[in-house]
Amino acid sequence: MAYTRYSRKYWRETLQAYLFLLPSIVILGIFVFWPIGFSLVLSFFKWDYTSAEKYFIGLGNYKELFRMSYPISLNLLYAILNTAVYALGALLSVRVAFYITASMTKYSRPKRKFSLFYTILFVLFILFYLVKAANPGFSVLWLLFSLLFIGYFIYVIRRYRKDNHITMMRSKSWTTLLLFIVFYIVFAFWLSRSGDELISYFRLAKESSDFLKAIYNTVYYVILSVPTQIGLALIIALLLNRNIKFKNLFRTAYFIPFVTSVVAVSLVWQWMFNDQFGLLNYFLSWFNINKIAWLKEERWTIPTIAMVSVWQHLGYTTVIFLAGLQNIDRSYYEAADVDGANGWQKFKFITWPLLSPTTFFIMIITMIGSFKIFSQIFILYQGLPGPVNKSGLTLVYYVFQKFYDEQRMGVASAAAYMLFLIILLLTFLQFWIGKKRVHYES
Template identity: 40%
Template sequence: MTASPKARTKRLHAAGLRAALPFLAPSFAGMLVFSLVPLIISGVISLTDWNGLDELLAPGMFAEHFVGLDNFRAILTSSEFLQVLGNTCRYIVLYIPCMLAASLAVACLLSQSRRGVTAFRVVYYIPVLTSWVAASLIWKSVLSPQYGALNNFLALFGIQGPGWLLDEAWAMPAIVLVSVWKDMGFFGLILLSGMIGIDRGYYEAASLDGAGPWARFWRITLPLMTPAIFYVLIVSLINAFQLFPQIMIMTDGGPNGATQVMVERIYKYGFRYYRMGYAAAFSWILFAIIMVCTFIQMKGQKRWVNYDT
């Protein structure tokens, strides 16, 4: 008796899965060992007051250190959490618009065939290749209020530069400046790929209708680049919530806690104060915040992202 098309399809799928399993197994094993298992262990640790020094797999360890949801309750009801979340949100509000504007400017410049563009294509990507440690150390010197190159440059025009990293009001904008300088090359390349993919016929038609460069940018380029912009917003928001190396090297959370952010708190509670359970709970709260923000972005894309090219 001849099998139905549905049954044949199922058999083909099963045979394809069996053939693919040997090739997928190394990736699944890596994901299990380096992602899923640490995720589960982190969730368990967040329910304890483990200090990170006692043997993790010792008999009775979990029962001895179990505190339930006390870590989450302590974090969410503390004034420190509100301050840290506020600092992180302040960074995001400053960083994302500046980064997006700088990346769009880079993409527009790279998309044009003018003299010097080839050299700029090489130079603009150098910050992306530079390690955060090296970049942060250089910028920490540049932003020195007394001997830094930036304040010395401003002094040439009679402008007294601020204290930058030593000033509570200017420390976070200084971190934003460095982050935009470092990231705009990477995100500019992504936006450039979206810009190049636009059908040139739209620009030719608009030119025939008398549209100028600005009109073509606002009416054609920007709407058709919204998928690339949406991707940049998703990635940059996740990266912004995970702000860490530039904070640790340039300000260490100071001055007066003005640059204390989520990941900086997680690191210090875990590896300086030896409150590993508290740090794990902090990381799960950060995970939940990122998930909620990403979900809102995914739902909101239908209102402004245009996938018709």
């Protein structure tokens, strides 16, 4: 009887809880879940407002997104393999640099067996460059050396991934990333000088496909805005976390742009970007720099949008960082003071590791928000995707154009789900990296 009474009470309370949630569930179902499901179905149909009929075309809308108006001179497979070899060559160079550094120390000398493996990899990499220089186009010999280098590199890493030398190089994550970027730029752009990797491929392809141009512009915007916003917000949060005068006033001042209307913010920046009497060009004139047509030149389109977005969302990111800083137990810093640690050592070994959960959260929400950029473009350029040549066309703007201007709901739905897949893959990648890099205070 006790079990029966408990069971009835449990089901009664559960029913009451769902009855309280029912209004929210109904509203979410009508305005969120149903449109999401319907748009997924619609992405497989050809339908627009000019015709009352809609019919199933399968993946036709998705194929149309990547269809080019004219062929380009660079082969996609060729670009992918070149990018893979350049990236692995840059990683090999980083490992060799750490290998040489470790060989000069007394306590962390790597094993001799790495000399043979690195030598073979380096020889294969040089052979790849020689074959590529002799045969600029796609060739069987070039393909053979590319696959041989990639396969052998993967074999070495898989076989010795648990070696102490590999672990030592992984621990220097920021140094590794910086050196990797430098070596990749050297191999892909300076030594190659042929523009045959994925970045060059998208530069050519974006002029032949609006959807690829939207992807290119969106990724360019994300690369500009996300690191800048996170870096500036962290610096400001560290300053506001100190004992300074008018601290609350500064916090409010930085947060106000975030709660201000996007339209108002964009209109103010539209005036500031004016090439004749704008505030930015007025400041540049102090340093005898010629006026810049911020809103008229194609090359400044994405940077201007990034500047507006970073300024508007900087306060929110700063507040989140500030909350994370204040959540760190002061006893860690007191112990560091006793040990004689300086400010940089405190940041490196206490603040940054314990702030990693906050940074992880900020990176995810900032990246997702950056991929959905639209309002600033629409206001700054008065309803156009940039001043010329659709230089401000982003993924969300592409969806808006296909749905609102061209009234092609099937293509718009397909583009929306491609955006969803891109964000989903990048979010999963961040979660995978976060498992190894995020440290939670115990």
